[in-house]
Amino acid sequence: EVTEKRITVLYAANGTEPVIRENLTTENKIGVLSGSQSEKDCKDGKIKAQCFTSNVTNLKNFLNSENETIDYFIMDSQYLGSRAEINGTLVDSWGGYADGEVELIYTDLIRGSIVFLNIFLGLVGIFNYILAIPIVVLSFSVLIYGLQLSLEQRRREIAIHRVIGGTQDGLRKMLTSEVIIVSTVAFIGGYFLSIGIVPDLLSAVGFMDFERNSDLAEYRWNNLGIAALIFTIAATIGIAWYYGRTKAKEFLDQEIEEGVKNNTKQNQPRFWLPLISFIIGGFAALEIWIEDNGGWGPIGEDGIITNFITGGLLNIFAPFLLWIGGAIILGKVGAKGPEILIKIFGRTPLLSDIRRGLTNSTSSDTVNRLSVIMLLTLSIVTLAAIQGYTGTDVDERTASADIGADIQVQFVDPISREEAEIAVRDAIDKVNDNEVKEIKSSTSVGTIYPTTKGSSGIVTTYVVFDNSENTLIWDQQSVPNRDIDGSMAKLSNDGFTAGEGAISLLDLPDGDDEVTNSEFEYKITLEYPEYSFRINPNYMFETYELNITNGSLTQNWTSNLTAGSWIVVNNLDNTTYNLTVESIIGNITQPIAAGNNFTLLLEIPPFVEDILNFNVTIDSDNAEQNRFGFEVQSSEPFLEIDYANSTLRETQIKYLGKHIWIPGISATDTNNAILIGENSHRKLVGDERADAYVSTIWFFELCEQGNEDCKKALSKISGEMGNNEIVFSSKDWASSHEDVETNGGLIFGTQGLLSLQFMISSVAVVASAFVFLSLVLDQRSKELAILQAIGASPNQIRKLVLFEILSIIIVSMTLGVLLGIGVAQTFNGFFFVFGYIFQIFLGNATPIDRELIWPWAEIIIVNISVLIAVIIALVLTTRKVLNANLAMILKGE
Helix, strand or coil, X not given: CCCCCXXXXXXXXXXXXXXXXXXXXXXXXXXXXXXXXXXXXXXXXXXXXXXXXXXXXXXXXXXXXXXXXXXXXXXXXXXXXXXHXXXXXXXXXXXXXXXXXXXXXXXXXXXXXXXXXXXXXXXXXXXXXXXXXXXXXXXXXXXXXXXXXXHHHHHHHHHXXXXXXXXXXXXXXXXXXXXXXXXXXXXXXXXXXXXXXXHHHHCEEECCEEXXXXXXXXXXXXXXXXXXXXXXXXXXXXXXXXXXXXXXXXXXXXXXXXHCCCCCCCCCCCCHHHXXXXXXHHHHHHHHHHHHCCCECCECXXXXXXXXXXXXXXHHHHHHHHHHHHHHHHHHHHHCHHHHHHHHHCCCCCCCCCHHHHHCCCCHXXXXXXXXXXXXXXXXXXXXXXXXXXHHHHHHHHHHHHHCCCEEEEEEEEECHHHXXXXXXXXXXXHCCCCCCCCCEEECEEEECCEECCCCCECCEEEECCCHHHCCCCCHHHCHHHCHHHXXXXXXXXXXXXXXXXXHHHCCCCCHHHHHHCCCCCEEEEXXXXXXXXXXXXXCEXXXXXXXXXXXXXXXXXXXXXXXXXXXXXXXXXXXXXXXXXXXXXXXXXXXXXXXXXXXXXXXXXXXXXXXXXXXXXXXXXXXXXXXXXXXXXXXXXXXXXXXXXXXXXXXXXXXXXXXXXXXXXXXXXXXXXXXXXXXXXXXXXXXXXXXXXXXXXXXXXXXXXXXXXXXXXXXXXXXXXXXXXXXXXXXXXXXXXXXXXXXXXXXXXXXXXXXXXXXXXXXXXXXHHHHHHHHHHHCHHHHHHHHHXXXXXXXXXXXXXXXXXXXXXXXXXXXXXXXXXXXXXHHHHHXXXXXXXXXXXXXXXXCCCCCCCCHHHHXXXXXXXXXXXXXXXXXXXXXXXXXXXXXXXXXX
């Protein structure tokens, strides 16, 4: 709040009739009582104020410094305390506050920026936490299933200890202490491994693509905070301890006879809950697939659910519902792998000798757990690989859409293609990189502003020239029907595309299918005027009041000129002063510094009756750069359009469909514009103007931008171009791609998290397949020994085990990959929701859709690794059973 009053008051001297401020004229003698000279604006006139030197408190006679009587005076509010000693009448006041208090409303930009960044970083953190959920759930699933399988091995041992006198407290402490010791050692190893690889994950510039960055070294061995460390310990060691204690209590509560059995009755989990989750997740995957493919049958591109909030919530939760529900439901299917393959191959010679052994298998519960683990891990491997490579592809597409070519150069002034190529060749020669020795191609994107026939509205029109596809990096997403070659060919044959805003403006169909399948051709006619100009006959020169007669028209400057120095010669009427043999000269004896603006340095109005002829001479020795211009002032335009001699060019163009963006041009600009080819451009502007085309922005193709050596060369050439004085800015694909990678493309940190998921899941699926399979086969050792005892040959045992386990693994792997594909599809909706939120914060960017990439090679490698681990586990475990003493196995020792 401001409490100081600053009021300006107007007083009338004693004996003077008061005049209001609006009627005050320059004829009144006005004084100001203030510490400095000032001007007060009384409506239309400026009142020059004199400065009083006398003490305000003793001022009685109202005389100014020239001893003139003052009729009115203006006093500033800081002297209001002396008002009683002034002989005058208060006339008016202005410029103050009625009560002396005012509330200031302001915007704190710094605090607002901090709040914005905190909200934005909070959203990024939420996204990363959500994206990390699958790997966290997988880790706990492996932990719990591993504990369950391993502790099941101790159930019979606990029962035997109870027979020989073991107490419940002692057995409980023994089991829980073992679990705590093992989990603590595992936690310490995992903790140091995790904090040690943080800089490596942060240096991810793509999926499974890391670049060492010394600036990130400070994050290595950066310990967690106390609260986070306690939470992590409670969530890992605590869960292991709780599960071990629960299992120990369960074993101790069992009857001894129940405990020594090979298999016990397990409580079946509720089947309906994962089934509902799986159905909802599957529906969401279908919904997102329909939206990504622009519709399906009678369903439009908006999908089945058109409400944004409902669809957004479904996109966020659907991946996890599909993943968890699908793993449980499909895990039961995977455990039935032997039964499924028996129905297919059971009557073939392949299984004829082991069919009875397969049908009597008793390991369904443990096998079901193994199948669920395989589904969880392989689905995450598939999800991480698909979304990771998709993210890398999106980064590359984003860089291509932003730059448009290998190099985009913006020049200070419009120049021709030849001049632009000369500048780039000069930069290539200076860089002297073997990767780039010449310009492969170059092009520009022109802009004109025609009107549509029958309408006065101007349509922003971009022009792509013939063979521009050799330079510009077009994307299938950006052109109609995803056909780059076809679209370029049709554009050169009087076709055009339109952005979403232009489609609405021109009343054109939006969907590509509607344009392609329709028998009706949508065409518009563009008109482009070519005006001729003539001198306006109503043109009138302005005149000035000052009349110079018999005066010297020579002005000498004896010091360096500065901008703003000028002389005006006015009202030369050719009667009072004869200029026949005279010249108006500015003798500049000092050099004119280059770059200064000498507008109005010499202003010469013309004669009233005759045309003024004069010469201007500039000595080149005293000027670094000669640019001399004239400005003609008039109440009417000097030139006007000569409509009689002007021409109106027009051409008819055919609508091809909607373009999403144009390479190198902002998507916001192209949204409300149309795109035509060179042929249509020539018909509108004429061959002469088209051949003389100049532009400030040019694009160049120099090398294969995906190559690392090419990236380095492009960065060097772009940097060298920036040193050229005719270049305003230069951008290259490599630097733009690196910036997108560093910032994470659509969403920050995604690639590092997906790489982490892929690595952990790949290791987990191989390790779990080996370890859990060994535990499962150990549980079946007695069953296998019985088969061997009743006459099964070693080859039949090996064949039975190999077929049963491989059938479970292969079915589970197939279902896991399919589940991962579905989860990856639903995650596209998840990315859309957060991408939409981030665009609100960061502004609109080029709208790149996340089209899924299918990295089958990486997925196959992981699955082959799993099969190898499984076969090794089978061979080792089966050999152990076959070489063991049957009597010892049957006795359970």
